Protein backbone atom coordinates (compact mmCIF):
# COMPACT_ATOMS: atom_id res chain seq x y z
CA UNK A 1 0.00 0.00 0.00
CA UNK A 2 1.39 3.39 -1.01
CA UNK A 3 -1.41 5.61 0.34
CA UNK A 4 -4.22 5.69 2.84
CA UNK A 5 -7.69 5.39 1.30
CA UNK A 6 -8.82 6.93 -0.85
CA UNK A 7 -5.43 8.09 -2.18
CA UNK A 8 -5.24 11.58 -3.76
CA UNK A 9 -5.94 10.54 -7.36
CA UNK A 10 -8.71 8.17 -6.28
CA UNK A 11 -10.30 10.88 -4.12
CA UNK A 12 -10.39 13.32 -7.05
CA UNK A 13 -12.00 10.75 -9.38
CA UNK A 14 -14.55 9.75 -6.73
CA UNK A 15 -15.54 13.39 -6.23
CA UNK A 16 -16.15 13.74 -9.99
CA UNK A 17 -18.03 10.42 -10.06
CA UNK A 18 -20.32 11.50 -7.24
CA UNK A 19 -21.21 14.68 -9.11
CA UNK A 20 -22.26 12.98 -12.33
CA UNK A 21 -22.95 9.26 -11.98
CA UNK A 22 -26.14 7.56 -10.94
CA UNK A 23 -26.35 7.45 -7.16
CA UNK A 24 -28.06 4.05 -7.43
CA UNK A 25 -24.67 2.32 -7.69
CA UNK A 26 -23.37 0.66 -4.53
CA UNK A 27 -19.66 1.01 -3.87
CA UNK A 28 -18.55 -0.85 -0.74
CA UNK A 29 -15.12 0.85 -0.59
CA UNK A 30 -13.27 3.65 -2.43
CA UNK A 31 -11.46 1.54 -5.03
CA UNK A 32 -10.60 3.39 -8.25
CA UNK A 33 -9.16 0.82 -10.64
CA UNK A 34 -6.47 1.74 -13.12
CA UNK A 35 -5.38 -1.65 -14.48
CA UNK A 36 -5.62 -5.36 -13.84
CA UNK A 37 -3.48 -8.39 -14.61
CA UNK A 38 -4.44 -11.92 -13.61
CA UNK A 39 -5.77 -11.82 -10.07
CA UNK A 40 -4.11 -8.47 -9.32
CA UNK A 41 -5.52 -4.95 -9.55
CA UNK A 42 -3.68 -1.64 -9.40
CA UNK A 43 -5.55 1.49 -8.33
CA UNK A 44 -5.15 5.06 -9.55
CA UNK A 45 -2.54 5.78 -6.85
CA UNK A 46 -0.41 2.71 -7.53
CA UNK A 47 -1.74 0.55 -4.68
CA UNK A 48 -1.96 -3.17 -5.54
CA UNK A 49 -4.75 -5.55 -4.51
CA UNK A 50 -5.50 -9.24 -4.77
CA UNK A 51 -8.91 -9.42 -6.45
CA UNK A 52 -10.90 -12.13 -4.74
CA UNK A 53 -14.17 -11.21 -6.44
CA UNK A 54 -13.08 -10.96 -10.09
CA UNK A 55 -15.27 -7.98 -10.97
CA UNK A 56 -18.28 -9.71 -9.36
CA UNK A 57 -17.45 -13.19 -10.65
CA UNK A 58 -16.86 -12.00 -14.21
CA UNK A 59 -13.18 -12.16 -15.16
CA UNK A 60 -12.98 -15.94 -15.16
CA UNK A 61 -9.62 -15.97 -16.94
CA UNK A 62 -8.22 -13.17 -14.77
CA UNK A 63 -7.86 -9.54 -15.72
CA UNK A 64 -6.65 -8.99 -19.28
CA UNK A 65 -5.56 -12.56 -20.02
CA UNK A 66 -3.16 -12.19 -23.00
CA UNK A 67 -5.08 -14.75 -25.09
CA UNK A 68 -8.39 -12.98 -24.47
CA UNK A 69 -6.82 -9.57 -25.18
CA UNK A 70 -5.38 -10.88 -28.47
CA UNK A 71 -8.70 -12.40 -29.49
CA UNK A 72 -10.45 -9.07 -28.80
CA UNK A 73 -7.80 -7.07 -30.68
CA UNK A 74 -7.82 -9.39 -33.69
CA UNK A 75 -11.60 -9.39 -33.93
CA UNK A 76 -11.87 -5.62 -33.41
CA UNK A 77 -9.52 -5.10 -36.35
CA UNK A 78 -11.75 -7.28 -38.56
CA UNK A 79 -15.40 -6.68 -37.61
CA UNK A 80 -16.78 -4.95 -34.52
CA UNK A 81 -20.50 -5.10 -35.19
CA UNK A 82 -23.01 -6.30 -37.73
CA UNK A 83 -26.03 -7.35 -35.61
CA UNK A 84 -26.24 -11.10 -35.44
CA UNK A 85 -30.01 -10.99 -35.20
CA UNK A 86 -30.27 -9.61 -38.75
CA UNK A 87 -27.16 -11.00 -40.45
CA UNK A 88 -24.89 -14.01 -40.17
CA UNK A 89 -21.27 -14.27 -39.03
CA UNK A 90 -19.33 -17.39 -38.28
CA UNK A 91 -17.95 -16.85 -34.79
CA UNK A 92 -21.48 -16.50 -33.35
CA UNK A 93 -22.39 -19.86 -34.87
CA UNK A 94 -19.21 -21.43 -33.56
CA UNK A 95 -19.80 -20.22 -30.01
CA UNK A 96 -23.41 -21.41 -30.11
CA UNK A 97 -22.28 -24.84 -31.31
CA UNK A 98 -19.70 -25.11 -28.58
CA UNK A 99 -22.04 -23.97 -25.81
CA UNK A 100 -24.82 -26.27 -27.00
CA UNK A 101 -22.36 -29.18 -26.91
CA UNK A 102 -21.28 -28.59 -23.31
CA UNK A 103 -24.60 -27.50 -21.80
CA UNK A 104 -25.77 -29.58 -18.85
CA UNK A 105 -27.58 -32.80 -19.78
CA UNK A 106 -27.14 -34.61 -23.04
CA UNK A 107 -29.93 -32.91 -24.96
CA UNK A 108 -30.09 -30.87 -28.17
CA UNK A 109 -29.97 -27.13 -27.46
CA UNK A 110 -30.51 -23.85 -29.26
CA UNK A 111 -28.82 -20.62 -28.23
CA UNK A 112 -29.97 -16.99 -27.96
CA UNK A 113 -27.42 -14.22 -27.34
CA UNK A 114 -27.93 -11.06 -25.27
CA UNK A 115 -25.61 -8.60 -23.56
CA UNK A 116 -26.22 -8.84 -19.83
CA UNK A 117 -27.46 -11.37 -17.35
CA UNK A 118 -30.80 -9.68 -16.90
CA UNK A 119 -31.44 -9.80 -20.65
CA UNK A 120 -30.83 -13.55 -20.70
CA UNK A 121 -33.34 -13.91 -17.88
CA UNK A 122 -35.90 -11.77 -19.71
CA UNK A 123 -35.43 -13.97 -22.76
CA UNK A 124 -35.86 -17.10 -20.63
CA UNK A 125 -39.10 -15.79 -19.14
CA UNK A 126 -40.47 -14.84 -22.54
CA UNK A 127 -39.55 -18.19 -24.07
CA UNK A 128 -41.08 -20.08 -21.15
CA UNK A 129 -44.37 -18.20 -21.60
CA UNK A 130 -44.24 -18.55 -25.38
CA UNK A 131 -43.61 -22.28 -25.30
CA UNK A 132 -45.99 -23.28 -22.53
CA UNK A 133 -48.76 -20.76 -23.09
CA UNK A 134 -48.69 -20.33 -19.29
CA UNK A 135 -47.91 -17.07 -17.54
CA UNK A 136 -46.96 -17.72 -13.90
CA UNK A 137 -43.55 -18.44 -12.36
CA UNK A 138 -42.15 -19.85 -9.15
CA UNK A 139 -38.90 -18.31 -7.88
CA UNK A 140 -36.94 -18.41 -4.63
CA UNK A 141 -36.45 -15.95 -1.80
CA UNK A 142 -32.84 -14.81 -1.78
CA UNK A 143 -32.56 -15.32 -5.54
CA UNK A 144 -31.10 -12.63 -7.76
CA UNK A 145 -31.94 -12.66 -11.46
CA UNK A 146 -31.38 -9.07 -12.56
CA UNK A 147 -33.01 -5.66 -12.51
CA UNK A 148 -35.05 -5.23 -15.68
CA UNK A 149 -38.78 -5.54 -15.01
CA UNK A 150 -39.21 -9.24 -15.77
CA UNK A 151 -35.99 -10.36 -14.10
CA UNK A 152 -36.64 -8.02 -11.17
CA UNK A 153 -39.98 -9.71 -10.64
CA UNK A 154 -38.08 -12.96 -10.11
CA UNK A 155 -35.42 -11.33 -7.92
CA UNK A 156 -36.05 -11.89 -4.22
CA UNK A 157 -32.78 -10.66 -2.81
CA UNK A 158 -33.06 -7.20 -1.19
CA UNK A 159 -36.19 -5.08 -0.93
CA UNK A 160 -34.28 -1.91 -1.96
CA UNK A 161 -33.93 -3.51 -5.39
CA UNK A 162 -37.74 -3.63 -5.79
CA UNK A 163 -38.85 -0.65 -3.70
CA UNK A 164 -40.73 2.03 -5.70
CA UNK A 165 -40.58 0.08 -8.96
CA UNK A 166 -43.90 -1.72 -8.77
CA UNK A 167 -46.13 -3.01 -10.05
CA UNK A 168 -43.73 -5.63 -11.35
CA UNK A 169 -44.60 -8.40 -13.80
CA UNK A 170 -47.52 -10.26 -12.23
CA UNK A 171 -47.60 -13.99 -11.60
CA UNK A 172 -44.28 -14.57 -9.78
CA UNK A 173 -44.50 -16.53 -6.51
CA UNK A 174 -41.49 -16.71 -4.20
CA UNK A 175 -40.82 -19.60 -1.85
CA UNK A 176 -37.92 -20.23 0.57
CA UNK A 177 -34.71 -21.63 -0.95
CA UNK A 178 -32.85 -24.71 0.28
CA UNK A 179 -30.80 -22.59 2.68
CA UNK A 180 -30.14 -25.46 5.04
CA UNK A 181 -28.11 -23.42 7.54
CA UNK A 182 -31.27 -21.38 8.07
CA UNK A 183 -33.99 -23.80 7.06
CA UNK A 184 -37.32 -21.97 6.77
CA UNK A 185 -39.05 -25.17 7.92
CA UNK A 186 -36.71 -25.77 10.85
CA UNK A 187 -35.55 -29.15 9.51
CA UNK A 188 -32.17 -30.84 9.34
CA UNK A 189 -30.81 -31.46 5.82
CA UNK A 190 -30.04 -35.14 6.52
CA UNK A 191 -33.54 -35.95 7.67
CA UNK A 192 -35.78 -33.38 5.99
CA UNK A 193 -38.41 -34.33 3.42
CA UNK A 194 -37.38 -31.45 1.14
CA UNK A 195 -40.17 -29.27 2.48
CA UNK A 196 -38.74 -26.38 0.43
CA UNK A 197 -39.87 -28.19 -2.75
CA UNK A 198 -42.87 -30.02 -1.33
CA UNK A 199 -44.43 -26.63 -0.57
CA UNK A 200 -45.03 -26.25 -4.31
CA UNK A 201 -47.45 -29.18 -4.50
CA UNK A 202 -48.65 -29.27 -0.92
CA UNK A 203 -49.47 -25.60 -0.66
CA UNK A 204 -49.01 -23.40 -3.72
CA UNK A 205 -50.63 -25.61 -6.33
CA UNK A 206 -53.45 -26.61 -3.97
CA UNK A 207 -54.30 -23.09 -2.90
CA UNK A 208 -53.37 -20.21 -5.18
CA UNK A 209 -51.43 -21.43 -8.17
CA UNK A 210 -53.05 -23.86 -10.62
CA UNK A 211 -50.20 -26.01 -11.99
CA UNK A 212 -51.46 -25.63 -15.53
CA UNK A 213 -50.77 -21.88 -15.28
CA UNK A 214 -47.14 -22.25 -14.18
CA UNK A 215 -44.66 -21.74 -17.01
CA UNK A 216 -41.45 -22.33 -15.07
CA UNK A 217 -39.62 -22.68 -11.81
CA UNK A 218 -36.59 -20.38 -11.84
CA UNK A 219 -33.61 -21.07 -9.61
CA UNK A 220 -29.94 -20.45 -9.16
CA UNK A 221 -28.39 -23.92 -8.63
CA UNK A 222 -26.04 -22.20 -6.18
CA UNK A 223 -27.59 -19.02 -4.88
CA UNK A 224 -25.17 -16.15 -5.56
CA UNK A 225 -26.14 -12.70 -4.29
CA UNK A 226 -28.23 -14.47 -1.64
CA UNK A 227 -25.07 -15.70 0.11
CA UNK A 228 -23.39 -18.44 -1.98
CA UNK A 229 -25.74 -21.13 -0.76
CA UNK A 230 -25.38 -24.73 -1.95
CA UNK A 231 -28.50 -26.90 -1.70
CA UNK A 232 -28.37 -30.65 -1.13
CA UNK A 233 -28.80 -33.15 -3.98
CA UNK A 234 -32.32 -34.08 -2.94
CA UNK A 235 -33.51 -30.51 -3.53
CA UNK A 236 -32.68 -30.88 -7.22
CA UNK A 237 -34.10 -34.41 -7.49
CA UNK A 238 -37.39 -33.30 -5.99
CA UNK A 239 -37.55 -30.14 -8.09
CA UNK A 240 -37.03 -32.10 -11.31
CA UNK A 241 -39.72 -34.61 -10.30
CA UNK A 242 -42.20 -31.88 -9.39
CA UNK A 243 -41.58 -29.90 -12.56
CA UNK A 244 -41.90 -32.95 -14.80
CA UNK A 245 -45.09 -34.10 -13.11
CA UNK A 246 -46.82 -30.82 -13.91
CA UNK A 247 -45.25 -29.93 -17.26
CA UNK A 248 -43.48 -26.96 -15.65
CA UNK A 249 -40.16 -25.89 -17.18
CA UNK A 250 -37.03 -25.62 -15.04
CA UNK A 251 -34.93 -22.54 -15.68
CA UNK A 252 -31.44 -22.67 -14.16
CA UNK A 253 -29.90 -19.23 -13.80
CA UNK A 254 -26.17 -20.01 -14.02
CA UNK A 255 -25.19 -16.41 -14.60
CA UNK A 256 -22.99 -16.41 -11.51
CA UNK A 257 -22.43 -20.14 -10.97
CA UNK A 258 -21.64 -21.09 -14.57
CA UNK A 259 -18.52 -21.07 -16.75
CA UNK A 260 -16.37 -23.23 -14.51
CA UNK A 261 -16.70 -21.22 -11.32
CA UNK A 262 -17.84 -24.18 -9.22
CA UNK A 263 -15.08 -26.51 -10.44
CA UNK A 264 -17.32 -28.00 -13.12
CA UNK A 265 -18.48 -26.12 -16.19
CA UNK A 266 -21.96 -25.70 -14.66
CA UNK A 267 -23.22 -25.89 -11.10
CA UNK A 268 -26.01 -28.05 -12.61
CA UNK A 269 -23.34 -30.67 -13.44
CA UNK A 270 -22.73 -31.25 -9.72
CA UNK A 271 -26.34 -32.29 -9.26
CA UNK A 272 -27.23 -34.10 -12.48
CA UNK A 273 -29.63 -31.27 -13.20
CA UNK A 274 -30.79 -30.93 -16.81
CA UNK A 275 -32.54 -27.56 -16.97
CA UNK A 276 -34.97 -26.94 -19.79
CA UNK A 277 -33.62 -23.41 -20.08
CA UNK A 278 -30.25 -22.11 -18.90
CA UNK A 279 -29.05 -18.52 -18.53
CA UNK A 280 -25.36 -17.62 -18.65
CA UNK A 281 -23.44 -14.32 -18.52
CA UNK A 282 -20.74 -12.90 -16.19
CA UNK A 283 -17.75 -15.25 -16.69
CA UNK A 284 -18.58 -16.18 -20.26
CA UNK A 285 -16.43 -13.57 -22.03
CA UNK A 286 -13.93 -12.57 -19.33
CA UNK A 287 -15.47 -9.12 -18.93
CA UNK A 288 -16.82 -8.35 -22.40
CA UNK A 289 -20.61 -7.93 -22.32
CA UNK A 290 -22.31 -11.11 -23.48
CA UNK A 291 -25.11 -13.31 -22.22
CA UNK A 292 -26.72 -16.50 -23.35
CA UNK A 293 -30.08 -18.13 -23.00
CA UNK A 294 -29.95 -21.78 -24.03
CA UNK A 295 -32.98 -24.02 -24.22
CA UNK A 296 -33.84 -27.52 -25.27
CA UNK A 297 -34.09 -27.38 -29.06
CA UNK A 298 -37.76 -28.41 -29.01
CA UNK A 299 -38.56 -25.53 -26.64
CA UNK A 300 -36.77 -22.76 -28.54
CA UNK A 301 -39.21 -22.74 -31.42
CA UNK A 302 -40.31 -19.13 -31.54
CA UNK A 303 -41.03 -17.37 -34.79
CA UNK A 304 -38.66 -14.91 -36.55
CA UNK A 305 -39.18 -11.47 -35.04
CA UNK A 306 -40.52 -12.74 -31.72
CA UNK A 307 -37.32 -11.87 -29.83
CA UNK A 308 -33.98 -10.29 -30.73
CA UNK A 309 -31.35 -7.72 -29.70
CA UNK A 310 -29.22 -5.29 -31.71
CA UNK A 311 -25.97 -5.97 -29.86
CA UNK A 312 -26.57 -9.53 -28.66
CA UNK A 313 -23.76 -11.84 -29.78
CA UNK A 314 -21.46 -8.96 -30.68
CA UNK A 315 -18.49 -10.40 -32.65
CA UNK A 316 -15.85 -8.95 -30.30
CA UNK A 317 -17.61 -10.32 -27.21
CA UNK A 318 -18.02 -13.65 -28.97
CA UNK A 319 -14.29 -13.76 -29.81
CA UNK A 320 -13.53 -13.10 -26.13
CA UNK A 321 -15.94 -15.89 -25.17
CA UNK A 322 -14.32 -18.39 -27.55
CA UNK A 323 -10.89 -17.60 -26.08
CA UNK A 324 -12.35 -17.83 -22.56
CA UNK A 325 -13.96 -21.18 -23.25
CA UNK A 326 -10.71 -22.59 -24.59
CA UNK A 327 -8.83 -21.52 -21.45
CA UNK A 328 -11.57 -22.87 -19.20
CA UNK A 329 -11.56 -26.23 -20.95
CA UNK A 330 -7.77 -26.46 -21.08
CA UNK A 331 -7.05 -25.80 -17.44
CA UNK A 332 -9.15 -23.28 -15.55
CA UNK A 333 -12.19 -25.37 -14.62
CA UNK A 334 -9.75 -27.86 -13.17
CA UNK A 335 -7.91 -25.10 -11.33
CA UNK A 336 -11.21 -23.89 -9.89
CA UNK A 337 -11.84 -27.39 -8.53
CA UNK A 338 -8.32 -27.86 -7.16
CA UNK A 339 -7.69 -24.40 -5.77
CA UNK A 340 -11.25 -24.24 -4.46
CA UNK A 341 -10.69 -27.56 -2.65
CA UNK A 342 -7.38 -26.28 -1.30
CA UNK A 343 -9.07 -23.13 0.04
CA UNK A 344 -11.99 -25.04 1.47
CA UNK A 345 -9.69 -27.30 3.51
CA UNK A 346 -8.37 -24.21 5.31
CA UNK A 347 -11.69 -22.33 5.47
CA UNK A 348 -13.58 -25.30 6.94
CA UNK A 349 -11.45 -24.81 10.06
CA UNK A 350 -12.71 -21.27 10.54
CA UNK A 351 -15.87 -22.04 12.55
CA UNK A 352 -13.59 -23.85 15.06
CA UNK A 353 -11.01 -21.02 15.06
CA UNK A 354 -13.41 -18.08 15.01
CA UNK A 355 -16.64 -18.08 17.05
CA UNK A 356 -18.02 -15.42 14.68
CA UNK A 357 -17.92 -17.74 11.66
CA UNK A 358 -21.18 -19.65 11.54
CA UNK A 359 -20.98 -21.39 8.21
CA UNK A 360 -18.52 -21.95 5.39
CA UNK A 361 -19.90 -23.39 2.16
CA UNK A 362 -19.28 -23.48 -1.54
CA UNK A 363 -18.24 -25.35 -4.64
CA UNK A 364 -14.95 -24.72 -6.41
CA UNK A 365 -14.14 -21.02 -6.35
CA UNK A 366 -17.63 -19.96 -5.30
CA UNK A 367 -17.24 -19.80 -1.54
CA UNK A 368 -19.48 -18.15 1.07
CA UNK A 369 -18.61 -17.42 4.70
CA UNK A 370 -21.39 -16.43 7.06
CA UNK A 371 -20.76 -14.29 10.16
CA UNK A 372 -22.83 -14.70 13.32
CA UNK A 373 -22.89 -13.20 16.80
CA UNK A 374 -23.29 -16.64 18.31
CA UNK A 375 -22.74 -20.02 16.67
CA UNK A 376 -25.51 -21.60 18.76
CA UNK A 377 -28.27 -19.10 17.99
CA UNK A 378 -26.89 -18.27 14.50
CA UNK A 379 -27.84 -14.63 15.06
CA UNK A 380 -26.65 -12.69 12.03
CA UNK A 381 -23.76 -10.24 12.34
CA UNK A 382 -23.91 -7.97 9.27
CA UNK A 383 -21.91 -5.14 10.90
CA UNK A 384 -18.96 -7.46 11.46
CA UNK A 385 -19.18 -8.70 7.88
CA UNK A 386 -19.11 -5.10 6.61
CA UNK A 387 -16.13 -4.27 8.83
CA UNK A 388 -14.20 -7.27 7.52
CA UNK A 389 -14.88 -6.24 3.91
CA UNK A 390 -13.43 -2.77 4.70
CA UNK A 391 -10.40 -4.07 6.58
CA UNK A 392 -9.60 -6.53 3.80
CA UNK A 393 -9.67 -3.68 1.27
CA UNK A 394 -7.30 -1.59 3.41
CA UNK A 395 -4.96 -4.60 3.62
CA UNK A 396 -5.02 -5.21 -0.13
CA UNK A 397 -7.62 -7.95 -0.61
CA UNK A 398 -10.84 -7.27 -2.50
CA UNK A 399 -13.90 -9.17 -1.33
CA UNK A 400 -17.63 -8.48 -1.44
CA UNK A 401 -20.59 -9.23 0.77
CA UNK A 402 -23.42 -11.54 -0.24
CA UNK A 403 -26.69 -12.12 1.55
CA UNK A 404 -27.33 -10.30 4.79
CA UNK A 405 -24.20 -11.34 6.69
CA UNK A 406 -21.90 -13.37 4.43
CA UNK A 407 -18.85 -12.64 2.35
CA UNK A 408 -18.27 -14.27 -0.97
CA UNK A 409 -14.99 -15.35 -2.45
CA UNK A 410 -15.14 -15.59 -6.23
CA UNK A 411 -11.59 -14.97 -7.45
CA UNK A 412 -10.49 -15.35 -11.07
CA UNK A 413 -10.23 -19.04 -11.93
CA UNK A 414 -6.52 -18.43 -12.59
CA UNK A 415 -5.76 -17.77 -8.92
CA UNK A 416 -2.68 -19.61 -7.65
CA UNK A 417 -2.36 -21.42 -4.34
CA UNK A 418 0.08 -18.77 -3.11
CA UNK A 419 -2.38 -16.00 -3.92
CA UNK A 420 -5.23 -17.93 -2.32
CA UNK A 421 -3.10 -18.52 0.77
CA UNK A 422 -2.22 -14.84 0.96
CA UNK A 423 -5.87 -13.86 0.62
CA UNK A 424 -7.04 -16.26 3.30
CA UNK A 425 -4.21 -15.15 5.63
CA UNK A 426 -5.25 -11.51 5.25
CA UNK A 427 -8.88 -12.40 5.91
CA UNK A 428 -7.88 -14.24 9.08
CA UNK A 429 -6.00 -11.11 10.22
CA UNK A 430 -9.09 -9.01 9.46
CA UNK A 431 -11.39 -11.31 11.45
CA UNK A 432 -8.99 -11.12 14.40
CA UNK A 433 -8.74 -7.32 14.12
CA UNK A 434 -12.49 -6.84 13.79
CA UNK A 435 -13.31 -9.03 16.78
CA UNK A 436 -10.42 -7.93 19.05
Ligand SMILES: Cc1ncc(COP(=O)(O)O)c(C=O)c1O
Nearest residue numbers: 116117118144145146224255256
Ligand atom coordinates in the same frame (compact mmCIF):
# COMPACT_ATOMS: atom_id res chain seq x y z
C1 LIG B 1 -27.60 -15.27 -10.83
C2 LIG B 1 -27.67 -13.93 -11.50
N1 LIG B 1 -28.61 -13.71 -12.41
C3 LIG B 1 -28.71 -12.53 -13.07
C4 LIG B 1 -27.85 -11.49 -12.79
C5 LIG B 1 -27.98 -10.19 -13.53
O1 LIG B 1 -26.89 -10.02 -14.37
P1 LIG B 1 -26.56 -8.57 -14.98
O2 LIG B 1 -26.12 -7.71 -13.84
O3 LIG B 1 -25.45 -8.84 -15.97
O4 LIG B 1 -27.79 -8.07 -15.62
C6 LIG B 1 -26.86 -11.68 -11.82
C7 LIG B 1 -25.94 -10.57 -11.46
O5 LIG B 1 -25.36 -10.53 -10.42
C8 LIG B 1 -26.76 -12.93 -11.17
O6 LIG B 1 -25.83 -13.15 -10.23
